[in-house]
Amino acid sequence: MDMKTLPRRRTLSRRILGIGAAVFLGGLAAGCDSGDKKGLTVGFSQIGSESGWRAAETKLARQGAEQRGITLKFSDAQQRQENQIKAVRSFIAQGVDAILLAPVVSSGWDEVLGEAKAANIPVILLDRQIDTPNVDLYLTAVTSDTIEEGRVAGRWLAGKVQGRDCRIVEIQGTVGASLVANRKKGFEEAIATAPNLHLVRTQSGEFTRAKGKEVMEGFLKAEAPGSICAVYAHNDDMMIGAIQAIKEAGLKPGTDILTVSIDGVPDIFKAMADGDANATVELAPDMAPRAYDILLAYRKDHAPPPKWVQTPSKLYEPDTAAAEYARRKDLY
Numbered sequence: 001m002d003m004k005t006l007p008r009r010r011t012l013s014r015r016i017l018g019i020g021a022a023v024f025l026g027g028l029a030a031g032c033d034s035g036d037k038k039g040l041t042v043g044f045s046q047i048g049s050e051s052g053w054r055a056a057e058t059k060l061a062r063q064g065a066e067q068r069g070i071t072l073k074f075s076d077a078q079q080r081q082e083n084q085i086k087a088v089r090s091f092i093a094q095g096v097d098a099i100l101l102a103p104v105v106s107s108g109w110d111e112v113l114g115e116a117k118a119a120n121i122p123v124i125l126l127d128r129q130i131d132t133p134n135v136d137l138y139l140t141a142v143t144s145d146t147i148e149e150g151r152v153a154g155r156w157l158a159g160k161v162q163g164r165d166c167r168i169v170e171i172q173g174t175v176g177a178s179l180v181a182n183r184k185k186g187f188e189e190a191i192a193t194a195p196n197l198h199l200v201r202t203q204s205g206e207f208t209r210a211k212g213k214e215v216m217e218g219f220l221k222a223e224a225p226g227s228i229c230a231v232y233a234h235n236d237d238m239m240i241g242a243i244q245a246i247k248e249a250g251l252k253p254g255t256d257i258l259t260v261s262i263d264g265v266p267d268i269f270k271a272m273a274d275g276d277a278n279a280t281v282e283l284a285p286d287m288a289p290r291a292y293d294i295l296l297a298y299r300k301d302h303a304p305p306p307k308w309v310q311t312p313s314k315l316y317e318p319d320t321a322a323a324e325y326a327r328r329k330d331l332y
């Protein structure tokens with residue numbers, strides 16, 4: 001070997017090494033800064049498919065992931081918290097970049113979310129809040145104001161009956177879910193301002209059509225004929241079931257018994273357009289796409305998002321129902 005060329009070779013290889021290291025470190029930095037460059041992997045622990053709204057949320061979660069180049073690992077918990085805990089642990093083991101969790105109930109999350117935090121995996125709550133003294137366990141919660149939803153429904157009813165005496169029955173959602181106590185609370189707050197409104201019965205219909213129908217049948221049997229003036233259901237699917245029960249009892253839903261529910265799914269707009277329902281409070285189904293955008297921004301800027309990202313709660317009545325049905329029927 002020509003000894004004179006050795007120092008030059010060394011310098012060259014140092015340079016190559018230097019460039020290589022810079023490229024490698026740059027790549028690492030890019031990976032840390034915005035995982036979107038390599039494509040994020042997100043785990044989503046979904047509650048199940050109890051309602052049309054839930055199905056829409058799942059559909060938009062898949063679509064939104066695809067549009068953003070995100071790999072979505074989806075797990076359906078079939079309404080069971082233990083399945084959600086297993087799913088979150090499995091996402092942690094797989095090393096996902098983030099976890100979306102729609103918590104079926106509000107309590108019992110601290111341990112598993114602590115494990116996600118220890119693994120540096122941000123968790124975003126979707127559509128339901130959790131009870132925890134340690135809000136650092138999740139990055140943010142994308143939900144509606146579930147107390148306000150109840151208030152919107154109650155205010156609408158108070159305005160609709162205009163001082164007339166009104167016996168109301170309530171069909172609640174899944175026991176133990178954060179939003180169920182809130183939807184009840186908000187509704188009760190709103191009707192408390194009207195002494196003519198009386199909440200006479202309340203029972204869980206578990207957010208499903210079949211159970212909503214069964215509960216309404218029970219109410220109609222238990223109450224004197226013609227004495228129920230209105231039904232408030234915590235979601236539209238239970239209301240669709242209740243409407244069926246009212247029809248089978250020989251009454252006209254929307255006229256003999258007023259209806260107000262929550263979600264804004266296509267079938268309730270159809271029922272409103274047909275004169276069988278009176279009002280719904282919309283719950284935005286695009287919670288996951290909103291969460292993806294929060295996550296991408298967070299990975300880029302490192303600025304923590306607000307602890308609660310609130311989605312709107314808009315009231316719809318029959319005047320726009322046909323148009324809303326046409327607009328939504330294929331989206332869900």
Ligand code: AHR
Pocket residue numbers: 050051052053054127128179207234235236237262263283
């Ligand atoms: O958490 C949102 C609620 O869950 C929806 O209002 C209901 O339809 C769903 O099952």
